[in-house]
Amino acid sequence: MRRIALIDYGKLELQNITDGIKKLQQGTVKVAVKACSICGSDIALYRGQRSLKDEKYFGHEFSGIVTDAGSEANGIKVGMRVASELCRTCGQCWNCLNGLKNYCKSMNDALLPGGFCEETLVLNTSEYSFLSPIPDTLDFETASLLEPTNCAFRIAHQANITPGANIVIFGLGAMGIISALILKSLGAGKVVGVDRSIKRLEKLRTLSLIDTVDGNNADWLEQVQEMTSSKGADIVIEATGATAVLGDAFKAVRPGGRIVVASVYHAPAGDLTLLPIMRKELTIVGAKGPYPHINSAGKSIPVQIMAKLHSDLQKLVSVYDYKDALHAFEDAMSGTAIKAVIRFN
Ligand SMILES: [Zn+2]
Ligand SMILES: [Zn+2]
Structure with missing residues (x-):
């Protein structure tokens, strides 16, 4: 064996x-x-x-x-x-x-x-x-x-989206991308992903699953705002695992917006400025999957989502x-x- x-x-x-x-x-x-x-x-x-x-x-x-x-x-x-x-x-x-x-x-x-x-x-x-x-x-x-899809569905659940909501996702690993695909299928408006890995961005451009912005660019925020709304994103998903990016999430979200933290942080937040939480009246929620999301027939909802998004997930x-x-x-x-x-x- x-x-x-x-x-x-x-x-x-x-x-x-x-x-x-x-x-x-x-x-x-x-x-x-x-x-x-x-x-x-x-x-x-x-x-x-x-x-x-x-x-x-x-x-x-x-x-x-x-x-x-x-x-x-x-x-x-x-x-x-x-x-x-x-x-x-x-x-x-x-x-x-x-x-x-x-x-x-x-x-x-x-x-x-x-x-x-x-x-x-x-x-x-x-x-x-x-x-x-x-x-x-x-x-x-x-x-x-399936398990990461379940965790991504938990992110989408915690994002509590209304149809048409503009969403920015930091971190385009599997968790970020799968939650982007799910949020799109749930009626999100514009979904833009930000990442700093050049390799990953190159790969994602060939897959054309999500619009991306290179987080290394000095004007990444302007680019994101141009693609979503100058007011800022309704929902931001933080899935990089880097605590400093939470500061970028504060910048990208609109006043009254929502941030879903899906990262497993292994380091303390250092000198992160927390004032925007109060100034922008932000709602910050965590998303910790997997969660038993079961439909009324007792079947796993993430399995059904996988079947629906099969060709995208396969990529x-x-x-x-x-x-x-x-x-x-x-x-x-x-x-x-x-x-x-x-x-x-
Ligand atoms: Zn896992
Ligand atoms: Zn129990």
Whole structure:
């Protein structure tokens, strides 16, 4: 069984484990992983920005086929095509009863050894519904983007848009782009993305999914205002991970506007000036996915969104063979790949 292991910070190892997973616990599902995409949090782990000691699994954005299912696996059966959505809701704890289902439970004990392995165990009970069935029309590589799509849908939810709203998105990694695609499909007016990675901007221009502005230009703000409104954007999404960019968000947003913080900040805010919060009467909200967004038929809304945006999402994916895992991580870190997906053949 082939596995990509992070043995130390910055050190990946391709391993071949002989003892496969045999016995299944109640509510546990075994998945033959077909594709696993690299998340910003995997990169943070690789770079040592997060502690390896606290992590039991590696790789959480995966898709595959269910090869075994213990009893009470919440409707997940052998042969099903699935993707990890990592939502959990017991429906009974204080968080669940107060609309904070994304704070219900940790997934640290629910995934072993994770999606960067040909075979992984996933806990999937009615409380931990971490897998979602995917339609046959979705290829496995694109389907591995289900969890980030869920997180992007959370961003769109927190943006609380009204049709026609002008939106500026800082940070055009997968999270920024997918939320742009979702917000457009929900009726946003103008959506403009700002990024400083030349490689990424070049790539995005060839994909023509979103209008972009190079944040390195001294007149980036004028360019953004010309494309949206001189009053400023109704909504700004901050998805760069760099605290200083929050200051740019204050400049780009209109008075009375809304800023959605979707970044995982690893550094303090330094000398960021906070006066615009009061002067512009800003609403600032966080967006922490994944969240169990379920329709009235009990189906995952992000899966339906993926099916609808399939061809656009497919364009974000760069596929790498298992043997080229290191290359995939390098391209994910440099911005050459918007979403690097590792495939197990
Ligand atoms: Zn992720
Ligand atoms: Zn709960």
